[in-house]
Amino acid sequence: MLDYSEKALDHFFNPRNAGVLEAANAVGSVGSLEGGDAVRLMLRIDPDSRVIAEARFQAFGGGDAIAACSALTVLVTGQSVDEARRLTAGQIDAALGGLPGDRKPAADLAQAALQAALAQFLGITPEAPKPDPKPASVTLLAPRHESKPKILREVPLSPEDEATIIAQVIDSVRPTLRADGGDVTLVAVEGAKVRVHLTGNCSGCQLAALTLGGLQKRLADALGRPIRVIPEQKPLVSIAGAR
Known part of the structure; x- marks a missing residue:
């Protein structure tokens, strides 16, 4: 196994707040089953105080996502929406005692699920990515002798x-x-x-x-x-x- 901290292993072996939250009024889903990592975070937020009263999650994939989501639910329970919006992936990683280098994206995935859930609660629509600026046009001189265009194709692995x-x-x-x-x-x-x-x-x-x-x-x-x-x-x- 990789060098997981005791905190990370504890959150994986004994995940906090795993399962469906029927009373959720904010839900964030990120990742994909095809990619091997999918996370669904459910929050019950008091509409008057805007405090997160309860948080639960479902994680499909590696144990890193389970541990990260478990730590996340502990961190945000009792926080206000504004406090939770400021929570970073680094803070989630720190709560796990630091994940191994190539496992740190699990904290990013959990944090993205949190932001998606809070955005739903606040009625915020994520901005569509802006297209890249159109490149400047360049005039090319035709070669004296025409040549057949080369066709490049991706060769699949056998x-x-x-x-x-x-x-x-x-x-x-x-x-x-x-x-x-x-x-x-x-x-x-x-x-x-x-x-x-x-x-x-x-x-x-x-x-x-x-x-x-x-x-x-x-x-x-x-x-x-x-x-x-x-x-x-x-x-x-x-x-x-x-x-």
């Missing part, structure tokens, strides 16, 4: 290339997992599904979710597309190229 990348990513995390008494091995690659076998400390229910969430993000970044990592019992490697 199943064999993807399998190699997946194996390399898994091998890169194994030393860290072994140092914590666990391990992970590749079982099968089936298009967007990567099946792995967890052993040792990594095979526990909660620790497995942390390990799988982190591995899923690394694989998605390496392949440039959504990937779902699924734990299996028997480490028998196979490759299926169909997507």
Whole structure:
């Protein structure tokens, strides 16, 4: 496992305020299930005092998002709307004792869900991004001899290339997992599904979710597309190229 603080592990193993808030009057949803990280934050705000009386969340993805949202709900409960609007991702990260470097975006995701919920409560419509300014026109002189235009196209990775990348990513995390008494091995690659076998400390229910969430993000970044990592019992490697 990565170097998570005791605070981060506590919020993951014992998440505060997880679940649906039926009485919510402010809801913010960010991320996507396809990308492997989706967060839904629900707030019950007193309309007179504008104080957050209750906060609950649902997180789909890695354990980092669960821990970040858990810490967020603790921080904002009892705060006024104005105070909550000033809450930063850095403060959420600090409440977790500092997430590992490549896991800090989980705090940004939680903070974005908070801002989305508060914007809904305040009736604020997010501004659409402004288009980039039109580039200045440039007159080009035609070449003396015409040449056929070159067609550039993105060449997709073959199943064999993807399998190699997946194996390399898994091998890169194994030393860290072994140092914590666990391990992970590749079982099968089936298009967007990567099946792995967890052993040792990594095979526990909660620790497995942390390990799988982190591995899923690394694989998605390496392949440039959504990937779902699924734990299996028997480490028998196979490759299926169909997507």
